[in-house]
């Protein structure tokens with residue numbers, strides 16, 4: 001970051017501003033996908049398969065079709081076929097398969113029909129009356145039923161990395177290592193349960209489709225829906241101003257949105273299709289169950305010499321999916337020898353998909369538990385062991401870090417959590433009759449290369465500012481941080497800025513995935529606001545009637561909507577006075593922040609882009625952090641409470657500590673769920689999820705969550721993007737489950753390597 005680009009001390013950037021959309025959210029003014037009022041709307045529901053593998057023999061809709069309110073029933077026999085079957089690609093479609101294109105069944109819960117009726121109740125009722133007979137074939141429910149069929153893919157989806165990677169000579173180094181840890185860690189199936197399920201309202205006006213969807217990428221959904229329908233992209237408008245959580249299940253497209261569009265076209269009415277909570281388990285992908293084998297070799301003083309990681313996990317009949325658990329293991333510690341192997345087993349499920357920090361979450365769970373085991377084996381303090389293996393450059397690439405403040409995270413975390421008061425001996429600390437344990441783990445998440453981001457900004461003659469970009473706010477705070485950035489550059493109070501997003505009619509911005517939204521949107525908004533500011537300054541400078549006539553741009557400041565000379569603040573005028581006198585109703589700027597492209601409009605504001613172009617030194621860029629956890633466990637009942645949680649993060653510039661803190665809290669709660677509760681059960685005979693609801697698929701509730709402490713380490717990163725923002729949404733969860741598992745070991749002396757750690761495992 002150049003000096004000129006650094007927000008001033010007075011900047012609203014970096015302030016804990018309340019969510020600008022907060023009032024709308026708590027008063028119901030914020031409209032989610034299924035809540036748009038649309039005249040003449042009808043309702044669609046999915047009929048889903050009762051079997052996991054086989055074919056539909058017959059499907060009898062006669063009774064259902066005659067039921068009150070029923071308009072149409074679509075099945076594979078009469079549904080218009082998709083023009084293009086989706087093919088899995090990251091940030092695009094989530095599965096290389098579309099239901100209802102034929103009579104074959106590949107997973108239980110697969111949509112096999114759509115009932116469209118005047119009311120939701122009528123549609124739901126009629127769906128029950130559709131008679132389906134199947135030709136069932138033997139299915140595979142879990143990878144454990146077919147481990148002998150495990151294969152190593154050429155590359156894994158979800159990471160786009162090879163099925164095997166290595167550096168050095170891990171086999172030999174491991175064999176020669178004087179100290180070895182060889183353990184297997186497991187994670188249960190975790191399913192997506194965003195508060196807002198997937199939902200769409202689709203309506204056609206002639207050949208023009210409007211889709212109110214719940215998506216982490218309006219442009220992506222527009223493209224995929226258009227491709228699947230075989231119509232021009234310009235014929236599809238996707239609107240998604242509020243998203244009730246995405247976490248990855250809305251960062252790729254599955255087929256519910258396109259089926260809503262097809263249903264609407266077939267009845268020539270607007271259609272609302274809300275995926276039920278139960279159907280969420282089979283409408284979008286999930287975090288796959290996985291076995292994470294980790295073999296670590298070290299010297300007696302705790303220096304890592306070899307890491308060998310093998311992940312075994314289930315995938316669908318269609319895709320070679322695995323979340324890349326080895327990626328974080330490969331780059332986190334200084335270690336000359338490394339290998340990662342992925343093994344997949346085809347089972348009858350959907351293709352698993354991205355879920356918060358896909359890859360880093362399981363990888364750091366296994367690695368940070370193994371490091372805790374190594375610390376005990378060597379009698380070295382767990383934090384000291386981590387410091388001994390701290391990677392000063394990225395061992396996976398050899399590149400320097402663009403910035404790294406991990407040591408500060410450890411130090412500050414230890415201080416805040418009272419690490420020095422921890423008796424390292426397992427089962428040594430008590431609170432009354434409860435065993436007390438304290439554990440920690442590291443966290444990291446990559447800073448992905450930003451996508452180009454277009455923004456339009458408009459200053460009105462009354463001094464208000466409208467900022468527009470086709471990005472998304474998936475609950476993270478995009479509205480708020482973009483407002484802060486524009487207000488800062490343009491020198492207006494945040495109340496005067498209105499930010500609009502979530503609509504394909506707005507300038508195009510990237511998908512909201514991989515913790516990239518804060519960095520791309522802040523870069524785009526900043527860049528275009530600079531251009532708008534310069535335009536307005538020039539209007540004043542060139543106007544003989546302005547008190548700023550003939551001043552230089554650099555001599556002018558803007559505060560509270562007023563332009564004035566820095567060294568003579570009495571000489572100035574407001575935006576309103578200037579524009580009104582010039583009879584300008586507005587001044588517009590539209591532009592694109594394009595990282596790394598020479599000659600782009602944004603070049604002047606983009607030191608990162610210039611640096612990349614000059615082929616200078618390459619950097620590896622990650623956010624880092626540490627999680628600390630305290631548990632209390634009833635030794636007789638196995639009842640466990642998380643009593644304290646702390647997350648310390650270093651993630652570049654924090655645009656808004658309040659919304660960022662909220663991200664970290666949410667991620668850590670999700671980590672508590674993974675560590676202690678979340679586990680989708682499968683009936684092994686029917687290959688069907690048996691707890692596909694929030695009553696039996698346990699997630700943390702208020703009473704499960706202690707006071708959570710969150711801190712950010714100040715960190716400037718001059719290499720990544722305009723404001724040096726790394727993003728925090730995915731980092732938030734990483735390390736939480738390891739910190740909890742390590743605290744449980746410290747409390748009980750029992751090493752449970754199998755998530756979730758439910759009370760029965762503690763007895």
Ligand code: MOS
Nearest residue numbers: 247248356513514
């Ligand atoms: Mo994130 S798992 O890329 O939404």
